[in-house]
Structures are given as structure tokens and as C-alpha cells.
Amino acid sequence: MDFICYPKCTTCKKAQKWLDDNNIGYTLRDIKADNPTREELAEWYAKSGLPLRKFFNTSGMLYKSLELKNKLPSMSEDEMLSLLATDGMLVKRPILVSDSFVLVGFKESDWDRLCR
Numbered sequence: 001m002d003f004i005c006y007p008k009c010t011t012c013k014k015a016q017k018w019l020d021d022n023n024i025g026y027t028l029r030d031i032k033a034d035n036p037t038r039e040e041l042a043e044w045y046a047k048s049g050l051p052l053r054k055f056f057n058t059s060g061m062l063y064k065s066l067e068l069k070n071k072l073p074s075m076s077e078d079e080m081l082s083l084l085a086t087d088g089m090l091v092k093r094p095i096l097v098s099d100s101f102v103l104v105g106f107k108e109s110d111w112d113r114l115c116r
Helices: 010-021 038-048 061-065 068-074 077-084 108-115
Strands: 002-005 027-030 095-097 102-104
Touching: 002 010, 010 108, 038 077, 038 095, 038 102, 061 068, 102 108
Parallel strands: 002 027
Antiparallel strands: 002 095, 095 102
């Protein structure tokens, strides 16, 4: 599995601890240093079953400074994917990617249900 995170993020730290405590193997990827591509984001979005807006880090400074709360409703999926691919700090994290599922954000009950 791929664990995409921002190492300074407290939620990402909790998720990583949970993976380690449950002996779940993963490959770590720093979302700021290695931003997801548009193609990766499109694949994760399709596999996740989530609305695309759930991939945005709504609490981030960049999201707020770009006033995306007001802009997203009128954007196409193509425009949203392209925007997400411009900066990893726009993307909600952590993201856990396996062959069969994608989890966005850390909700322990979901991770427990799908990872074990």
C-alpha cells in the first residue's frame, strides 16, 4: 500500500502510528515533496467512490487563500483534478492507496474495516 502524507501533519502522524501499531506494511510518500499527478488523482478518485471535493484539504491555507469554497461548485471535475495536481498542499491527507481501495483522510473505523 502507498501511504501519502504530509509528515508534519498531526492527523498523518496518527494514521502512520495506527498503520505501524497494526503491522500494516506501506510505502511512505511525502505529498509536499512528491505531489500526486493528475493521472494518479483521477485513478484514486475513481477507486475511492468519493465525491471529488472530498479530495480537497479544506482546512489548508492555500485552499482558503484561493477562495476555493466559492469556486469549486462551478468547476468541472477536469478543472478540479488539474488544480489538485498543482500543489500537494491542496490535497486532503493522509491517503492510503491499495489495489482494491483508496482512503482519504484518517477515520480509524474505515481504516480498520478495510485494512485488516
